Amino acid sequence: MSGTLTIGIFGPGKVGTAIARLAVAAGHRVEIAGSQRQESLQLLLDVLAPGAAQSRSVGTLAARSDLTILAVPFGRSVDLPYTSFSGRIIIDALNYWPAIDGVIAELDGIPQGTSEVIAARNPAARWVKSLNHLGYHDMDEHARPSSDPTRRAIAVASDDSDAKRFVSKFIDSVGFDPVDAGSLADGIHLQTGTAVFGRELSKAEFERMLVRPVSAAEPARRADAAA
């Protein structure tokens, strides 16, 4: 990748700070915005993501960053300043998780993926679904240099092939193998409850499972079957 990028992260929570640590370690410039008072955000970043700078708002982030990553709870994503995302590459890392977010009427029982719903809020943004299916612990523990055979995969889905390439290089730079997961609509195969969600998979394993998506709704019954 052509060197250092400016990465904007909205949501200084568990996953937002984990991505920030990865990006700082990879040499990128990182800025984070949250909803809290500036002084406490600075303390949070000093401790949890040293090297990341605070930014005033998600709008500022989108304007300044090569890549902006949304990492707030799904329910919070409704009233973001979506117009400021036009023409910008935005990674949707959010999961709709009824057991945690509660049932959101807009999403209940719809055939589309959640990323399509979010993208429809501003179709002029360059939407990419990525970084949603791996737990933040795994991001912290499993980043590896590209030569490492035990590297894990992170999927990238988008309708914008340039944006997809760009994000794939970013994923590679922070220690994971990017996997092309198709269009933004195909991103539905990366959501909670799918076969790949929350799994530690190599690139080859990941690609195999995407070709033949199996529902995780029917897990092995007995422990020995999963061993």
Added chain:
Amino acid sequence: MQLGVYSFGSLARDPDSGRVATSAQATRNLLEAVKLADDVGLEYFGIGEHHTREMPASAAATILAGAATITRRIRLGSSVTVLSTEDPVRVFQQFATVDSLSNGRAEITAGRGSSIESFPLFGYNLQDYERLYEEKLDLLLTINREDPVTWMGTVRAGLDEAVIVPRPDSGHLAIWLGTGGNPQSSMRAGRLGLPVAYGIIGGIPARFAALTDLYRRSANASGFSNEHTRVSVGTPGFVGDDGPATRDAWWQEWFDTMASLGQIRGFPPPSRNSFDRDTSPGGALFVGSPEEIADRIIELHSHLGHMRHFLQMDFGTLPQRDFLRSIELLGTEVKPLVEAELGAEPAVVPA
């Protein structure tokens, strides 16, 4: 270092007939477990709040009130009270009652809860999550601090010089803030000068050092010294006589619970590989022999400086006798090893 146990209740199976306990029997089983924990010198027993068939302990204070009258030294707490869907006035009254019955041994751990079962059950809207928690925590702390209580907010009727009794003999209840790793919660605990309880069920627990650091620095920034801060840690765990045999036996219980939870929440069942990694030194599952568990608690203490470590043992349909044996080993074998290294921790939790 204080050692203890926490539980959400479980439907123990009879190892001979295979029949599982009723939820009423599960409640009585818990009382037996608390009694034994006290007898073997453990310092803490926490009862969580779940509303599922598999984990039926929904009314912690009621169980703890029963435990208060049959135990002598062990501290009795909630782990956690899902404060957002409770009335803080009632929570205070119930735990102050446990405190009275136990001569000052009650504690509350107020959390947001990792599951949302209690929201529809008690008629709350999950979209109000933040506001409910923020305001109710404020009210609970106000009741603990003031007598009579005057309070205004939006999530329930205000209070004007309200008498809220009984009052704890010591003047106040120990109230912890419970969190699973969201940074804002650590900062909130620090800012409020509250002790903080981390529930760590995955990943590498030593990594929580960044959060305990954030907690202590937030406390310092609000004028609380490090002596005032307290960190406790709850993890899954189980103690058996032989390490490998214990892990093999407990794996099935862990798998059953996580697989059925995963089905509801949309994550995959655990693999034996990940279980083996998580039960190795540095992992989040404290399952093994007394020596292994003691070593791992001591090791984690060097990272987090916690003053209490408590284990959730009764996953799946773990037979009651195995649950009791693990509690016994934690008290009689793990505790002396840990204390030899770290010393005993005074019973008092400053509020």
